[in-house]
Structures are given as C-alpha cells and as structure tokens.
Amino acid sequence: MSHKLKVGELNEEYLTDEDVWRILTIVLSPKSVKSSTYKYALIKSIIENLYQVNDDFELTYDQLAYGFTKVYWNLVVHHDLVKQNRGNGNAKAVTDILEFQMKHAIPSEFSFDKINDRLQLKLVSKIKSVMKTNVFGALYGDTKGQFYAFDHKREYFRLKPAVHQFMLRYQLLLTNLTNYHMARMIEELNEVPNINYLLEKVETIAKRSSLKPFEEILLHYFEASCFYCGKDLSKSNSQTEVDHFIPWSFVQSDQIWNLVLSCRNCNNSKRDKLPERSYLNSIIDRNEELVEKVNESKKVLNNYKDKKIIMLYDYSIRNGFDEIWVPNNR
Ligand SMILES: [Zn+2]
Structure with a gap:
C-alpha cells in the first residue's frame, strides 16, 4: 500500500490544468475512500507553504509538519473536534497532540x-x-504520483x-x-453538540422530499418493470422506486x-454510481417514447434533448463519477 512507501518518485507526465482539476476532484470528493482528515490538512499545509519552496520546488518535512500541526491544534485543542478519522480510536496525530x-x-x-518555541x-x-507513516504516502498514492515526490530519509x-x-493560480478556490x-468530514465524524450540521443544511436544500409524482407519471405510460x-414490479409484494439515472449528487x-x-x-x-454506458441508449429510447406519449403535456420534458443526457453522462465522469455500475442480477 502506498502509505507504507518511504520514497515516492514523481511521475513526470505532462499535466494540463484540466488534468490537475480531474485528479483533485477525485482526491477531494467523498467518493474517494478516506479514513481520516489527514489529506486535507496536508493540502492546507502545502497551500500555506506555496511561497516557501526553494528553486527546485522543494519543501522540507518540517515546514509541512508545522502547518499540519497548526491545523490540528486548532481543531482538536481549541475547538474540541477530536474525531478526525473513521473507525475506533482517535487518529494518531490527535492522540499525540492531546497527550502533549x-x-x-x-x-x-x-x-x-x-506555545513556546x-x-x-x-x-x-x-x-x-x-x-x-500515514500522510505523505497516502496523498501521493491518491494523486498517482502526479503531484509531488517525497523522500523520508x-x-x-x-x-x-x-x-x-x-x-x-487557484489558491483561494483550492483553500x-x-x-x-x-469541514464536511469533520461534521460527519463529530457528534452534536460540538457542531450544528450547517453544511449539510446548505447542501441538501435542493433535494426533493418525494419522487412520487414522477413515479405516477412513469407508471402511467410504461410497464411496471x-x-x-427488467424485474416485474407489478406484483403486489414488489417495491417500486424511482432512481436518478445520472446520480442526484451530481x-x-x-x-x-x-x-x-x-x-x-x-x-x-x-446508489450514486453511473450505470454502464449501454443503459444510456436505453434511457434515450425511453425518453423518445416518453416525448411521444406525453405530447399533450410536454411541460415535463421541456428543453429535453438526447444530447443533454449524453453530455451529462460524460461530464459526470469527468467530475469524478467514474465508478460504473451494473445490476447484480442481470
Ligand atoms: Zn432491478
């Protein structure tokens, strides 16, 4: 595993801004498996040190560790947000700081x-x-060696x-x-009353409480399957649900x-994965049928074009939704 690495060489591949955005999207997104907030603290520390690099774009571990420690001192000691990782026990950085x-x-x-020098x-x-042990190698692995090299020795x-x-160029936006x-992860890990779940409130404002009206329209025009x-959903014991083909979170x-x-x-x-691409054709066909069938009340399909759902599919991949799903029982 990459976090056990003691040396990480730089992958010298040329990167465009778009490439960097794409890697960052994946590194930052909740879809990437994160067991702690370490990665974010390291990125914050790198940003803080952007103007401290030498002519070879190097930073010392001490410079980065200073910024990193400050981040956790503030969160853990000052604000009592002790839970910074998933699983049992506290993250090592947290335990060390509290002990100290x-x-x-x-x-x-x-x-x-x-604190004195x-x-x-x-x-x-x-x-x-x-x-x-836990940080340099992990972010290195997540960025596929495309962002930095490191050497423990x-x-x-x-x-x-x-x-x-x-x-x-994008310092403020990145910060x-x-x-x-x-904050989102800390919010998730720490229980009230330490925090008030503000981010969650801001984020879910757009979510509709029920998709029932859509279910009724679809059941009116299509077979219940x-x-x-392809499972038959017309039997009394089967539960019909409405799914966002392109994930709602996107x-x-x-x-x-x-x-x-x-x-x-x-x-x-x-869940919030993309269905295999062949389903894109199926939903385009389905929508074509829907356009014909609901001719009278076109409102529901206002401004729909095949092109749009194809675009949406491709852009969701570029935005980090690159895990493709197929049904288990197909
Ligand atoms: Zn099914």
Missing part, C-alpha cells in the same frame, strides 16, 4: 503560536513522524512545477474547496428524463 497538551499543561485557549518544535517533530517534498503553478470537504434488471435536480423506475435491489446497489 496534557503533559505540558498547555491551556486549551492557547493558539499554537502562543522549544515545545512547538518538539510537537512538530512528533507529528512529522506521524506524517511519515532526506525529509524533502518536491512539488511538480505545473502543480505548484496551478496552486498559485475553499479543501476547507469545505474537510425495473429499468435496469445533477442536483429532479428531471423526469433522468428518472427511471427501479426495483429496490438495483436502486440500493447503484
């Missing part, structure tokens, strides 16, 4: 800068070793010049994106041309 604070009797109101150094060096970290340029995703596996709206009838099994296993 206790041992040296540092008051919680102290910001990191207020000698102690600061000591803590940063502790956290640096956590980063060696020399304790250096070298950014790809194109990535450095990119980060300078906001990283903060957002980090699962769009994906489209963030409910348009009938993106909604299909589905059995519970398919709906549950598909």
